[in-house]
Amino acid sequence: xxxxxxxxxxxxxxxxxxxxxxxxxxxxxxxxxxxxxxxxxxxxxxxxxxxxxxxxxxxxxxxxxxxxxxxxxxxxxxxxxxxxxxxxxxxxxxxxxxxxxxxxxxxxxxxxxxxxxxxxxxxxxxxxxxxxxxxxxxxxxxxxxxxxxxxxxxxxxxxxxxxxxxxxxxxxxxxxxxxxxxxxxxxxxxxxxxxxxxxxxxxxxxxxxxxxxxxxxxxxxxxxxxxxxxxxxxxxxxxxxxxxxxxxxxxxxxxxxxxxxxxxxxxxxxxxxxxxxxxxxxxxxxxxxxxxxxxxxxxxxxxxxxxx
Amino acid sequence: xxxxxxxxxxxxxxxxxxxxxxxxxxxxxxxxxxxxxxxxxxxxxxxxxxxxxxxxxxxxxxxxxxxxxxxxxxxxxxxxxxxxxxxxxxxxxxxxxxxxxxxxxxxxxxxxxxxxxxxxxxxxxxxxxxxxxxxxxxxxxxxxxxxxxxxxxxxxxxxxxxxxxxxxxxxxxxxxxxxxxxxxxxxxxxxxxxxxxxxxxxxxxxxxxxxxxxxxxxxxxxxxxxxxxxxxxxxxxxxxxxxxxxxxxxxxxxxxxxxxxxxxxxxxxxxxxxxxxxxxxxxxxxxxxxxxxxxxxxxxxxxxxxxx
Ligand SMILES: [Mn+2]
Ligand SMILES: [Mn+2]
Numbered sequence: 001x002x003x004x005x006x007x008x009x010x011x012x013x014x015x016x017x018x019x020x021x022x023x024x025x026x027x028x029x030x031x032x033x034x035x036x037x038x039x040x041x042x043x044x045x046x047x048x049x050x051x052x053x054x055x056x057x058x059x060x061x062x063x064x065x066x067x068x069x070x071x072x073x074x075x076x077x078x079x080x081x082x083x084x085x086x087x088x089x090x091x092x093x094x095x096x097x098x099x100x101x102x103x104x105x106x107x108x109x110x111x112x113x114x115x116x117x118x119x120x121x122x123x124x125x126x127x128x129x130x131x132x133x134x135x136x137x138x139x140x141x142x143x144x145x146x147x148x149x150x151x152x153x154x155x156x157x158x159x160x161x162x163x164x165x166x167x168x169x170x171x172x173x174x175x176x177x178x179x180x181x182x183x184x185x186x187x188x189x190x191x192x193x194x195x196x197x198x199x200x201x202x203x204x205x206x207x208x209x210x211x212x213x214x215x216x217x218x219x220x221x222x223x224x225x226x227x228x229x230x231x232x233x234x235x236x237x238x239x240x241x242x243x244x245x246x247x248x249x250x251x252x253x254x255x256x257x258x259x260x261x262x263x264x265x266x267x268x269x270x271x272x273x274x275x276x277x278x279x280x281x282x283x284x285x286x287x288x289x290x291x292x293x294x295x296x297x298x299x300x301x302x303x304x305x306x307x308x
Numbered sequence: 309x310x311x312x313x314x315x316x317x318x319x320x321x322x323x324x325x326x327x328x329x330x331x332x333x334x335x336x337x338x339x340x341x342x343x344x345x346x347x348x349x350x351x352x353x354x355x356x357x358x359x360x361x362x363x364x365x366x367x368x369x370x371x372x373x374x375x376x377x378x379x380x381x382x383x384x385x386x387x388x389x390x391x392x393x394x395x396x397x398x399x400x401x402x403x404x405x406x407x408x409x410x411x412x413x414x415x416x417x418x419x420x421x422x423x424x425x426x427x428x429x430x431x432x433x434x435x436x437x438x439x440x441x442x443x444x445x446x447x448x449x450x451x452x453x454x455x456x457x458x459x460x461x462x463x464x465x466x467x468x469x470x471x472x473x474x475x476x477x478x479x480x481x482x483x484x485x486x487x488x489x490x491x492x493x494x495x496x497x498x499x500x501x502x503x504x505x506x507x508x509x510x511x512x513x514x515x516x517x518x519x520x521x522x523x524x525x526x527x528x529x530x531x532x533x534x535x536x537x538x539x540x541x542x543x544x545x546x547x548x549x550x551x552x553x554x555x556x557x558x559x560x561x562x563x564x565x566x567x568x569x570x571x572x573x574x575x576x577x578x579x580x581x582x583x584x585x586x587x588x589x590x591x592x593x594x595x596x597x598x599x600x601x602x603x604x605x606x607x608x609x610x611x612x613x614x615x616x
Binding site for chain 2 (some may be wrong): 097
């Protein structure tokens with residue numbers, strides 16, 4: 001086996017970037033060759049975490065193509081979220097916390113998926129199993145991932161285990177979870193310097209639901225009014241993406257991390273949004289009360305609506 | 309969540325039956341409700357192990373349909389090898405050592421797959437993580453599974469970890485691996501009381517290879533001549549199964565566990581067998597030198613042949 005290439009999903013978030021770095025560190029610690037890489041641009045929240053703990057961003061893969069044969073996927077498993085040449089590669093491992101779909105291998109592999117809020121929580125357990133010590137900067141990155149994925153331990157995806165691990169990691173990283181976490185999330189929630197296209201494509205993932213391609217982007221904010229001021233430009237960009245990439249439904253989920261509601265801007269088969277969330281999309285917009293988690297609160301009801 | 313139903317694949321082997329029992333024991337030990345069940349008849353090898361360690365066989369599911377919503381799969385993940393109503397169930401966990409294919413879930417789950425020779429080896433690690441003590445009868449069943457899946461630690465699927473775990477388990481079970489293992493394998497290799505249909509359907513699994521349905525049965529023996537004496541009846545039964553179930557290729561792999569070769573009786577697209585193993589099937593028969601592992605030595609080259 002050549003060096004292992006470790007990467008997370010396209011449109012990388014903090015869990016994806018840090019998990020690639022962290023798992024590579026673990027592999028190196030037990031004497032295996034591994035390199036963290038990424039499939040897209042670092043967002044502002046992730047950059048804040050990398051800067052705070054003085055860690056370099058992983059290398060960007062050209063055209064989202066893995067340039068080694070032997071790979072490990074972190075924080076995702078669905079092929080449409082992965083390297084574009086994923087079907088030609090040998091997947092040796094998957095560390096994840098999502099449902100399994102559109103994933104297969106030709107041979108046996110190491111697959112570690114747990115129903116927790118964040119990949120970092122699974123990685124923490126693997127460090128313990130291998131009795132590898134977690135250095136301060138690695139603990140800081142893992143904590144950042146948990147804060148990001150669970151919106152400061154408040155999302156419905158957050159489990160007891162995430163909270164327990166976050167507290168352990170905060171001690172090693174020597175930061176206060178709330179103080180550090182709020183600063184990091186606020187940084188990620190800023191739309192300073194973002195174009196309408198950047199916002200519409202933020203943390204976007206594709207899902208195959210009963211033969212339809214659904215694209216769901218999500219952006220966190222502390223001020224939804226600031227984003228909705230751009231509504232006309234955002235909707236025009238959504239139309240362009242639907243036209244270009246043949247999506248059947250596009251949803252831009254604007255999540256208010258202070259009050260834990262989301263506003264969705266959506267085009268395409270929006271009657272599925274009506275049915276899934278018992279709302280009425282008007283003027284391409286709807287409020288989803290108490291909805292913050294794409295994985296737990298958006299994809300499952302939408303899947304049901306498409307299967308109905 | 310209601311009680312968890314734990315089961316392995318159709319045409320159960322020793323690893324599938326014992327892993328269902330063992331994982332249910334582990335779940336119960338940590339205070340969760342779980343019941344081991346099975347999707348088919350107990351073979352003679354497995355019965356020997358159950359009798360030796362005085363454990364009851366799991367309950368047989370009617371029509372291979374799970375009768376609870378919440379399930380855990382052991383020793384398999386591919387839906388065509390599972391309960392016939394698997395797509396309607398909620399899969400909470402998978403403990404396995406096979407490639408992943410034709411598997412998906414609607415929500416997050418606990419998935420633990422390792423590239424080792426046997427599910428029992430993965431289960432041993434999970435016992436250690438939960439610091440649950442392994443009782444003698446459970447250790448005996450786990451050891452039986454490793455002996456069965458690795459043909460007494462000699463199959464190419466057998467890893468260092470399997471050997472290490474088998475030695476630990478033999479101590480707890482208080483048996484000599486070779487003495488006990490040879491008796492168990494010999495019991496499984498006996499065709500006493502088996503009809504041609506029993507032999508042709510022994511440990512049979514279906515694989516979807518590039519749009520073709522391939523059925524591969526395997527039987528271990530210490531005396532291939534005894535089985536080949538039934539060749540005409542076996543081939544007729546293979547024809548009947550192809551006719552009835554529309555297989556594109558049927559392979560009955562007769563594995564000599566003393567010299568570690570296999571003879572295959574095959575009907576259907578047998579040119580794929582020629583191509584995969586660089587042999588010439590003549591009179592529906594070919595010798596596969598040094599081939600004993602379906603997973604590692606039969607399915608991968610056959611997959612390549614179908615994709616070529
Ligand atoms: Mn994540
Ligand atoms: Mn097995």
